[in-house]
Amino acid sequence: MTWYALSVFFADKSDLISLNFAPRSHCFSQARVEWNDIVLNSQVCESKALVDLSAEEPSDVLFDVFGDLSFVEIAELYAACTKISGFIQKISWPLFCQRQDMQWNEKTEQLCEAVAQLPPKFLAWAHKKQASPRDLQPLMAIKDLAVVSPLLEHFESQAPSRSQGKMIIDLLVDLTLSNHDQTSLEPDKQSAWYDKLYKMRNPMTVARDKTLREDEQWPQYVQIHNQRQGDRIVKKMQILYSDNKDLSKKLGRLSEMEHL
Amino acid sequence: MKNLWQKKFEKVLIDDKVKDSPTALRFLEVFGEQVEIIEGEPKDIQKKELSAGQFTQSKKQLYLTEFKGQFFKKCPGFHKGLACCNYFVLNLGFQCDMDCSYCYLQSFLNSNYMTVYTNIEDALAELASFESLKDQPVRVGTGEVIDSLSLDPITLYSRTLIDFFKDYPQWKLEFKTKSALVDQFLDCEHNGNTIVSWSINPPAVIDNEEHGTATFHERLAAAERCRDKGFQISFHIDPMIWHPNWQDSYALLVDEICQRFSPQEVPTLSVGTLRFQPEQKNMMRERFAMDSFVNQAETFKGKDGKLRYSYDLRKEMYDFVLTRFKNHSPAWRIFMCMESPETWVDTFGHTPHHEKPLKELFQPIR
């Protein structure tokens, strides 16, 4: 927290511009803060004192007004700042992002611009799950994000976890770039959204995994299932038994099998 | 020829400190007025994670300077769980003027300038200080983060290195390239310990994935010229990339190699299938979209965290190439770089340490 020399106004100030940004979680500052005729947190009740911090470094002021922000909020703040002529150039984004534990570079800048345009339902999910720039970066491969916006809206109703959401984004991007019809990528009732997209993205592997035959003969009390673990197929064995005696008898018979 | 070089780079900057070095003088001769001599680093140099656009741009901006750190590093494949060869890496710069869709530099480089180091004499002094290794089978490769030969007609580093290695008959020098630029060193007197190795793929893969590289036939013709001058030849069929009709493509590649070279002329031949760091995927997708076989690939995380084809497909691809070579002649020696000991065992029936001709390469350096 930086200590400031304060100028506090209670009277009306004309010609003030409001920054069109409100943090999704909470605003750090309880007072309304002005920086060179821009009210940074205009969502704070107008009856609150207006503090003029124009003499301060704007990246410090932004941090002290808004505190820690999620990446979605940073993107929204960046977009809001670009809308006020000349304001964005005055802010040191590398400094501001450093205080947000984030690196500012061309890649982050482009991502911020893109993320701010994504549908609100998706942004609500991404903010709630604290999605990182890395989680959202795959979207940058899509030139016209409006194409995938309807699909991204489903994140609100599907509510995937952060890691599953990240995988879904990745699959959606691949499938969109492969010219799949967007409606075919929507979630449906037949299977989980991720499973459906995974199958569409990896048809060759899914077909191969299915055709892996169980060559070996197993007794009836054993069930074998193929299961993908990373780049390999592993076999999952289930043994049906009634009690410990039955189990040791069956294990004994298994150990005598020739292919083991 | 000068014209072709000049078209390759939009900017050529030379650090004032090195402007009188032989390398800088050669660049000045080729690029003439295109060269700008600067004090220290370029003003717009970025040393952070690059955007896709910046990475593409970095291939068109060249910067010559000196390297102040340690030149020699151990091969990146040398860590627990992975089988790899005894290998020292000499980086005389970084970035590459060619543009392969799968290039690992995309997940690795954080500078928007292709950089060439001019102080090769310091690298040689460092090498000469490894006296204790003088009688050991050391291999030094120059193509890890920059292609060994793509700028060599200008730098002529190959000539300096071949000359140095003449005095170290136990050591091997390896140039690794996807270019066909070898004529600048063919007249060099050498000790038979220089290996010129090509990363090679069938034409269908080169056309689709290895942009700006020499064609399949150009690479093989360059390899023939090297062989005819007594240089050792090596091919790395790496990364093998799945694509429709991949068997036909790789059959053509194997047959062509076998027709032009005997197993004795190619003492080592390595095979590896596509693999890359997950972080690289975004950059590849932004730069090459789904036109690339690499981006189309169905990949899964392996034990080392890299994305690879499913194990059974990898094995099928290895088996196919191995069988095709062995059908030509059982004398072909093939090894797999960057594969786990398990894959070795599944494909060859043993680990690399049991492959007699390779045993020497896999001795740990003490």
Ligand code: SF4
């Ligand atoms: S030739 Fe090698 S270094 Fe150059 S782009 Fe291709 S893979 Fe990368």
